[in-house]
Amino acid sequence: MSVEVLSTVLLAVALVHSFITPVFAQFSKKFKQGSGLEAFFHLLSEVEVVFGFWAIIFLTISSISYGAMPMLSYARSLQMTEPLFVFCIMILASSRPVVTIARSILLGLVKILCRLLPVDEKVIQVFVLLGVGPLLGSLITEPAAITILALLLYRMLDKVDEKLLYGVLALLFVNVSIGGGLTHFAAPPILIVAHKFGWSLKDVFVQIGEAVICTTLVNALVFCFIFKNKIKAQIQKLEPEHYPMPVWLTVTHLLFMTGIVLAAHQDIIFVGLFLAFIGLTTVTKKYQDGLKFREAFLVAFFLAGLIVFGSLQKWWVTPILQALTEKTLYFIATALTAVTDNAALTYLGSQVEGLTESSKWALVSGAITGGGLTILANAPNPAGFAILSEKFPDKSLNALKLFLAALVPTVIAIGFFMIFGNF
Template sequence: MPALRLLLLTFCLFGVWLESAIAAGPSTSGTAEIGFPKPLEEYNDSGTPGVFRKLAGRVKADPVNLFATIIFACAIVHTFLTARFMHIAHHFQTELEHLADQKEQAAPEIEKRRDFLQFWSQFFHFFGEVEAVFGIWLIPLFVVIALMKGWPFLVGYVTSQNAAEPIFVVVIMAIASSRPILRLAERCLAQLAALGRSTPAAWWLSILTFGPLLGSLITEPAAMTICALLLRQKIYALKPAKRLAYATLGLLFVNISVGGTLTHFAAPPVVMVATKWSWDIGYMATKFGWKAIAGIVVANIVYFLLFRSELLNLKVMHVEEKEKRRPIPAQITLVHVLFLVWTVLTSHYPAL
């Protein structure tokens, strides 16, 4: 209870400060009037020798640079600690599950312990997400800018940034990882595997050849998800030799890493530079795409020849149970595909 009161008091004080800062601050209709962040040319340190001397000069010119550098360093350190945070979260979650099994114990101490474990499990799990690291450290950066420069400077800085590409990456990944899109891609791979009578070897070639290329349409993470699930069902369920199992896993990683280079809108690394470097589908296909396809095909042929006997000897030892999955109506899948196409076509217009 004291902690809750302290938290409420902190929010109230922050709200009062924020209201006064907004009321006292000038208009932020133009970011040019804000002059933040300071352009690099205005530091006039091109002739200053040494990185540390340049940093010291820039900190002296604008103290916000010191705090921004410290926050950036903390974010880098945090990135390397995410695995440790996940381990701690798993430890708390395991203890929570053991405690949850003790249903007969409903003492106040037990309930308090459960709340404690649940909170810290979620806390460390959130801080262990690599994708959230820099977003988390934006909060102290914004607080520093607001305190040292004022609220108008913070608003001017945020509104002057172009967030079209990050927004596109988030939206396209959310749509591509939806169940209708994943099921559609899975059915396409099943049709290709049927050309080889749906044998384990045919599934292996279909998944590792065409699956990674889906990364150019539905993003690499979504393609990885589909390929991993299908490999588990069609290959790893048959208990292949460890040599084949690990080789398949490594080949999947390599193929996925290049499978998203046929287009300019699916792979996040490509999306982030496509606009600035004027890369379109034609450029990607002629410069990178055909090379990626050739590399995937050659790698798969080499691996297939190396593990030919193991792949051909894989036999389905039992009749696979029909998956108890509710069918997705065609119109639902069509709507998701249309949203996917719309997002790609309007990738440079966040409002749309």
């Protein structure tokens, strides 16, 4: 068996594992609380751990079977900038000053809409968070946007039923995946190919901007219409932040975020900025909440696992992409994104020689369209679930329920990309 086939087999195993994490959560309860076995099986129920866990197994088996030096060379060839970036930006975005300013902006928009529309304020809050909020990802990056939105939604979701809970999570995933598509640097599947394809901010905005804006707003509108009664009865109203926050501290945090976003491709620079930011938080503890180190680490571990597997899937992805027409490529990319990280998918597509310009747009459009179908479909998804996981039974995600909840907003997205997509 070649190393490529082995990687694909273990990737498939990891995918199956991600769908049955609740089984591991239940199994962990058979052991004494605090015991090693209980901790081990509970760890395997964390969906963010799955791909990193199987990546370690893959590297171990490969080192034994094919030699340690070849696998060490392979590991050194992997580009881990994205996991590092997501780790840094997620922690920064979870800081109280950043969340406070984001909350103020979104609640300001809610007030304006409340004056204009005869609609319950909680319904408008949900619409703004899940419809307008994801579009902020085009400016501050998707990992930062989903972190902020999940933290705000966490305060609103208290004793809600499972159908509404999965509906919120699915819409958050779908809209964040698509909402970062207004710029060339915010959505991982666009960011990773923009340089090679020669795309600028203008190119991305002109080509898919209409579909992105229409999809996020209409998805949120449809969700609020379907769940309006449950939102009124079960969702907690989001209140303004009452803690005083010095203006200089908020500005400093935003400058750190801007610097890290602008240096997203330069890990030495953004890690240095991040370390300086951590230093700032240690002397401003009065104005800080607990930073999301654990959640950010799990997400980075998840992404690193996908990267270990990703580049070895070219043997089966490339022939598929080369044989497809533009529209077929769009639908196949949307479907493949459910089982392959969308950034990995577009990266593999960028290695295929002879792709037409319309095929490139079809590939990227499909990748962001399917980004909410599963937790592994889009890199920021684990960040959102890591924050909201306490609201779910056993802190575990049922992958099938997420997939079913994400189907309607994904179909709506397909409709708009069929209308406005240039492929």
